[in-house]
Amino acid sequence: ESTARAAIMEKIQQVQRDGDPDGDRYVGVAGASNGCDLLFHEVCHELEIPTEVMLPLPELVYRATVQADHASRWIARYHQALGAAAHVHILSRTVQPPSWLVERPGYSTWHRQNHWMLHHAWAMPGVERVTAVALWDGEIGEGPGGVADLVAGARESGAEVLPINTTELF
Numbered sequence: 001e002s003t004a005r006a007a008i009m010e011k012i013q014q015v016q017r018d019g020d021p022d023g024d025r026y027v028g029v030a031g032a033s034n035g036c037d038l039l040f041h042e043v044c045h046e047l048e049i050p051t052e053v054m055l056p057l058p059e060l061v062y063r064a065t066v067q068a069d070h071a072s073r074w075i076a077r078y079h080q081a082l083g084a085a086a087h088v089h090i091l092s093r094t095v096q097p098p099s100w101l102v103e104r105p106g107y108s109t110w111h112r113q114n115h116w117m118l119h120h121a122w123a124m125p126g127v128e129r130v131t132a133v134a135l136w137d138g139e140i141g142e143g144p145g146g147v148a149d150l151v152a153g154a155r156e157s158g159a160e161v162l163p164i165n166t167t168e169l170f
Contacts, residue, residue: 004036004135007164009043011133014162016047019129029054029121031113032081033066034074036135041081050086054120056113057092091116110145117150118157130159137166 016026028044028051031037044051055062059082067075082088091113092098101107121130132154136147143149154161 001039003169004164004166005039005043007169008036008039008133008135009046011162011164012040012043012047012049015131015133024129025126026050027052027086027121027124029117031055031117032062032078034072034078038074038077038081039135040133041085042077045084051081051084052120053082053085053088054113054117055088055090056109056116058090058094059088089120106144108145110142111149112145114145114150114153118153118159121159122157130154130157132159132161133164134161135164135166138163 012028016024019026026044026049028040028049030040030051030053032041032053032055041051041053057065063078067078092109096102101112118130118132121127132150134147134151134154136151140146140148151161151163
């Protein structure tokens, strides 16, 4: 965890160094899953970067799905990330996808969340640059909704992608 956290910190500081010191405003946008998402929020808060949490499901459902092990050491950090966020956005009021998406092949709640986060980032007023920091092994892995899906969507949208290669890191 400390290795991943340090790598995320390094990438975010790289984004800050590459930005315009007089005019760039930074906002961290991520889900709230155990691991990279929560580490990302923690690092942003440490660097005094406001964050926005993007939940694809109602909070109680999301918590029951992603934070199923309530004894997890991540649960307090999950609540802390939500409490410290500038905004917590909830994409859907139900677990069911909209009727027009039900039959879409390869589509999932998590795939939808990845695209929603990217669209949200690009839609923020004054945004000229979006950077995706991805803790990723470079493999397809989880399929639609996984990290590879986020990276592909980020590249397709014109965002800069800063991968953290977990195979090399660990």
